Amino acid sequence: MFKITDQNINNLNELDTDIIKNQAVGGIVYFQGVVRNHNEGKEVSSLEYESYEAMAQKVGLSIIKEAIKKFGIEDAFSIHRTGHLDINDTAIWVITTGHHRKEAYEANQYIIDRIKSEVPMWKKEHYAHEKAQWIACHRCQEHSEHIHD
Amino acid sequence: MQINLKYFASLKDEAGVSNEKIETDAKNIEELFEQLNTKYKFSINKSYLRAAKNEEYVNFDTLLTDGDTIVFIPPVAGG
Numbered sequence: 001m002f003k004i005t006d007q008n009i010n011n012l013n014e015l016d017t018d019i020i021k022n023q024a025v026g027g028i029v030y031f032q033g034v035v036r037n038h039n040e041g042k043e044v045s046s047l048e049y050e051s052y053e054a055m056a057q058k059v060g061l062s063i064i065k066e067a068i069k070k071f072g073i074e075d076a077f078s079i080h081r082t083g084h085l086d087i088n089d090t091a092i093w094v095i096t097t098g099h100h101r102k103e104a105y106e107a108n109q110y111i112i113d114r115i116k117s118e119v120p121m122w123k124k125e126h127y128a129h130e131k132a133q134w135i136a137c138h139r140c141q142e143h144s145e146h147i148h149d
Numbered sequence: 150m151q152i153n154l155k156y157f158a159s160l161k162d163e164a165g166v167s168n169e170k171i172e173t174d175a176k177n178i179e180e181l182f183e184q185l186n187t188k189y190k191f192s193i194n195k196s197y198l199r200a201a202k203n204e205e206y207v208n209f210d211t212l213l214t215d216g217d218t219i220v221f222i223p224p225v226a227g228g
Contacts, residue, residue: 052220122227
């Protein structure tokens, strides 16, 4: 399942998923992406995420489904924030569950890499001392293409 | 034909609108982009953009159909 929300997702226990309750699962991997206070030498004060939501839902869900099939994991869940986020706020969760840890780790990395390079979402950085700007994640795209060729 | 356009991120800032309907004689997405670029003078180079037609990634030589929703996708940066 892939979700987009403008609501706070900082608390893992409040996420709308029950994939960790599967009793066949032996390994659960959680990736939590949070807003840091710096980027490329600049002091970041907050972030703003925007999405082309209808398409982002489709692309995100297809990535999740492909990961489940490719790595043979039990299930996967991801939720991404939109709107204005403060430092330390959670921007994204990726949770993968498997019979064993190896496939859960690999699938988790695969999912976050592809979300960063394919899901139509954009990030605007607000700085302490400069004008805000949209971030182009060229390096994410190069990284993902390299890994998944 | 009539095309629905949506703009996001830097393209939205530069177009000054988040969506619009236009009449165009453009045959494909490339021609449509050139028309819009003439109008809005986007600062991002076309080589960095991807295109979406009706919520799916497509190539720039994809033909347009009346009523299509087209979005030019700046480099994404989720996560």
